[in-house]
Amino acid sequence: xxxxxxxxxxxxxxxxxxxxxxxxxxxxxxxxxxxxxxxxxxxxxxxxxxxxxxxxxxxxxxxxxxxxxxxxxxxxxxxxxxxxxxxxxxxxxxxxxxxxxxxxxxxxxxxxxxxxxxxxxxxxxxxxxxxxxxxxxxxxxxxxxxxxxxxxxxxxxxxxxxxxxxxxxxxxxxxxxxxxxxxxxxxxxxxxxxxxxxxxxxxxxxxxxxxxxxxxxxxxxxxxxxxxxxxxxxxxxxxxxxxxxxxxxxxxxxxxxxxxxxxxxxxxxxxxxxxxxxxxxxxxxxxxxxxxxxxxxxxxxxxxxxxxxxxxxxxxxxxxxxxxxxxxxxxxxxxxx
Amino acid sequence: xxxxxxxxxxxxxxxxxxxxxxxxxxxxxxxxxxxxxxxxxxxxxxxxxxxxxxxxxxxxxxxxxxxxxxxxxxxxxxxxxxxxxxxxxxxxxxxxxxxxxxxxxxxxxxxxxxxxxxxxxxxxxxxxxxxxxxxxxxxxxxxxxxxxxxxxxxxxxxxxxxxxxxxxxxxxxxxxxxxxxxxxxxxxxxxxxxxxxxxxxxxxxxxxxxxxxxxxxxxxxxxxxxxxxxxxxxxxxxxxxxxxxxxxxxxxxxxxxxxxxxxxxxxxxxxxxxxxxxxxxxxxxxxxxxxxxxxxxxxxxxxxxxxxxxxxxxxxxxxxxxxxxxxxxxxxxxxxx
Numbered sequence: 001x002x003x004x005x006x007x008x009x010x011x012x013x014x015x016x017x018x019x020x021x022x023x024x025x026x027x028x029x030x031x032x033x034x035x036x037x038x039x040x041x042x043x044x045x046x047x048x049x050x051x052x053x054x055x056x057x058x059x060x061x062x063x064x065x066x067x068x069x070x071x072x073x074x075x076x077x078x079x080x081x082x083x084x085x086x087x088x089x090x091x092x093x094x095x096x097x098x099x100x101x102x103x104x105x106x107x108x109x110x111x112x113x114x115x116x117x118x119x120x121x122x123x124x125x126x127x128x129x130x131x132x133x134x135x136x137x138x139x140x141x142x143x144x145x146x147x148x149x150x151x152x153x154x155x156x157x158x159x160x161x162x163x164x165x166x167x168x169x170x171x172x173x174x175x176x177x178x179x180x181x182x183x184x185x186x187x188x189x190x191x192x193x194x195x196x197x198x199x200x201x202x203x204x205x206x207x208x209x210x211x212x213x214x215x216x217x218x219x220x221x222x223x224x225x226x227x228x229x230x231x232x233x234x235x236x237x238x239x240x241x242x243x244x245x246x247x248x249x250x251x252x253x254x255x256x257x258x259x260x261x262x263x264x265x266x267x268x269x270x271x272x273x274x275x276x277x278x279x280x281x282x283x284x285x286x287x288x289x290x291x292x293x294x295x296x297x298x299x300x301x302x303x304x305x306x307x308x309x310x311x312x313x314x315x316x317x318x319x320x321x322x323x324x325x326x327x328x329x330x331x332x333x334x335x336x337x
Numbered sequence: 338x339x340x341x342x343x344x345x346x347x348x349x350x351x352x353x354x355x356x357x358x359x360x361x362x363x364x365x366x367x368x369x370x371x372x373x374x375x376x377x378x379x380x381x382x383x384x385x386x387x388x389x390x391x392x393x394x395x396x397x398x399x400x401x402x403x404x405x406x407x408x409x410x411x412x413x414x415x416x417x418x419x420x421x422x423x424x425x426x427x428x429x430x431x432x433x434x435x436x437x438x439x440x441x442x443x444x445x446x447x448x449x450x451x452x453x454x455x456x457x458x459x460x461x462x463x464x465x466x467x468x469x470x471x472x473x474x475x476x477x478x479x480x481x482x483x484x485x486x487x488x489x490x491x492x493x494x495x496x497x498x499x500x501x502x503x504x505x506x507x508x509x510x511x512x513x514x515x516x517x518x519x520x521x522x523x524x525x526x527x528x529x530x531x532x533x534x535x536x537x538x539x540x541x542x543x544x545x546x547x548x549x550x551x552x553x554x555x556x557x558x559x560x561x562x563x564x565x566x567x568x569x570x571x572x573x574x575x576x577x578x579x580x581x582x583x584x585x586x587x588x589x590x591x592x593x594x595x596x597x598x599x600x601x602x603x604x605x606x607x608x609x610x611x612x613x614x615x616x617x618x619x620x621x622x623x624x625x626x627x628x629x630x631x632x633x634x635x636x637x638x639x640x641x642x643x644x645x646x647x648x649x650x651x652x653x654x655x656x657x658x659x660x661x662x663x664x665x666x667x668x669x670x671x672x673x674x
Contacts (some may be wrong), residue, residue, distance in 0.1 A: 001360065033391060034498060042498050042580075043426040043564065044395035044489070049386040058381035059438045059486055060475050066442075089380040101396045103484050105403075137484075139398050145439050147474075147484040148394055152381070159370060161379050227380070243379075 019119035045134035056152035058089035064144040077205035079121025088209035090152035092228035094218025097131035105141035165225035165244035169286040178258035181277025207281040212300035227283040235332020250308030278333040382471035392661035393489035395426035401481040414542035415460025425546035427489035429565035430485025432554025434468035442478035502562035502581035506623035515595035518614025544618040549637035563622040587645030615670040
């Protein structure tokens with residue numbers, strides 16, 4: 001047959017790749033030798049790792065109905081967030097993202113306007129995070145399925161893991177906790193329809209992986225353990241403690257909590273949101289006591305807040321404002337619960 | 338709360354990882370610095386690339402209902418095949434697989450016996466292909482969703498792409514074509530139930546990525562272009578030609594076709610299966626005319642067969658046994674058609 005005949009798969013793929021490859025590839029351009037698009041039609045990408053660096057590999061599901069709702073989450077936000085949250089796993093190691101692979105399954109009804117907007121959001125994240133597309137796989141499906149693989153790098157031996165916390169270490173977080181969950185609650189309010197451009201939705205729709213803070217901590221060798229807060233502090237701090245074989249005590253009054261408007265103060269509790277709210281993509285990290293003074297107040301305008309300390313007993317304790325200490329219940333997000 | 342409390346996600350994850358990490362990591366052991374399991378609880382993996390090599394990145398959907406049928410495909414075969422077909426993209430560049438990431442979404446009803454058998458199959462592929470697990474993501478879902486990312490390596494500048502074919506190059510394939518499709522047809526026969534251990538299903542269930550042949554061709558610098566046959570020769574040869582800006586002429590009588598049993602000879606046409614059958618995961622490659630004599634008859638017991646040549650006209654022509662040449666219709670697999 002004639003080569004010029006349009007293939008279904010190829011034309012869909014081409015639209016996707018054309019929609020994504022205009023990203024300014026930034027400093028990684030030269031390391032991505034074979035990427036995607038008409039001039040790179042291979043099934044796999046070729047990527048040139050930097051000498052003296054280790055490769056960080058992470059992948060993330062982002063599924064309609066499980067991780068987002070197609071009738072509530074704008075396609076731009078779905079595109080932006082699917083990459084941003086995967087890149088957060090790179091930030092959590094103190095690394096830098098280099099490129100990503102997009103696996104996308106779409107219903108026919110989503111392959112026009114929805115896809116266009118989704119690609120806009122994804123392209124924006126790709127530009128902001130300096131993480132160009134390297135490849136992917138697409139297929140047709142009755143629901144929107146997304147899987148992102150992100151490739152990052154950290155200098156050899158510098159990546160920060162979650163298993164290095166020691167008794168006496170101070171516990172820090174970046175940013176404010178519970179903001180994304182607050183936005184999600186407002187989004188799902190049955191009575192009022194919130195505008196998708198409402199400021200209070202920004203963190204839920206367009207999370208900011210804390211790359212600058214993670215990188216600074218890795219470069220200065222100051223964090224003994226680190227991870228990102230994706231499922232909620234009560235769930236994620238527990239994971240860090242389990243990995244490190246330690247416990248923790250955190251203080252309610254130190255928590256950098258989401259600001260709740262007065263009219264919602266009866267409905268939402270800022271402490272509950274800060275403790276159990278998911279999707280913030282802030283960093284949780286520990287610092288040896290002797291180094292606490294070297295931690296700045298902010299990195300790239302993001303506040304760093306000391307919220308407690310690592311303890312030898314294998315439990316996570318919350319000290320309430322009035323001084324009473326209780327075991328912190330794990331109420332973060334868990335897809336299997 | 339007490340650290341010892343079992344988390345839903347964690348226990349499911351642990352089962353998966355325990356089920357996979359016993360793989361003999363072979364020569365890649367030292368390059369996977371942080372992998373998966375209790376002693377490596379991070380969300381991302383750390384992998385150490387080899388000096389002088391480029392990294393090959395590829396990902397693949399493998400979805401219930403689209404790529405396999407849960408009531409026809411044994412879970413062992415699903416596990417084996419999801420990795421083998423993704424590794425085939427590494428073979429297609431002449432590279433070697435190093436590690437993989439598994440994204441798995443499962444219904445509750447599949448998280449016991451089905452999962453156990455799936456992991457057995459996946460572990461077997463991982464061992465055979467010397468490709469250990471590095472990480473992944475799991476969630477709950479009402480259908481089985483699988484996405485595999487495979488990381489491979491090839492010496493710098495040695496990877497074989499699909500865009501290098503020139504007019505006059507000879508076209509080769511490995512193995513026999515149409516075997517997987519023949520197996521699929523027998524599997525889907527409505528009247529008879531075929532045993533899952535039937536030899537004729539082997540290639541459809543347990544494909545063999547042609548790593549040895551791909552590596553040999555890359556090491557000897559003999560293939561001008563290469564790709565794997567996943568969607569069928571008529572579809573994939575077209576892609577190779579489009580990528581290279583050339584056309585092709587292949588001869589029916591040279592095709593290494595599947596053997597059809599006599600009792601099915603009225604039902605199935607070996608040439609049709611060889612031309613359009615998907616899932617063979619054989620290699621399709623081109624060789625400059627002057628080098629054709631250097632191509633061995635077999636590599637690692639897999640036959641290499643010359644089936645035609647690259648032409649300047651941008652069309653793919655099939656020369657039938659009786660000498661008549663026709664444009665080859667693209668009837669391979671396309672999820673968007």
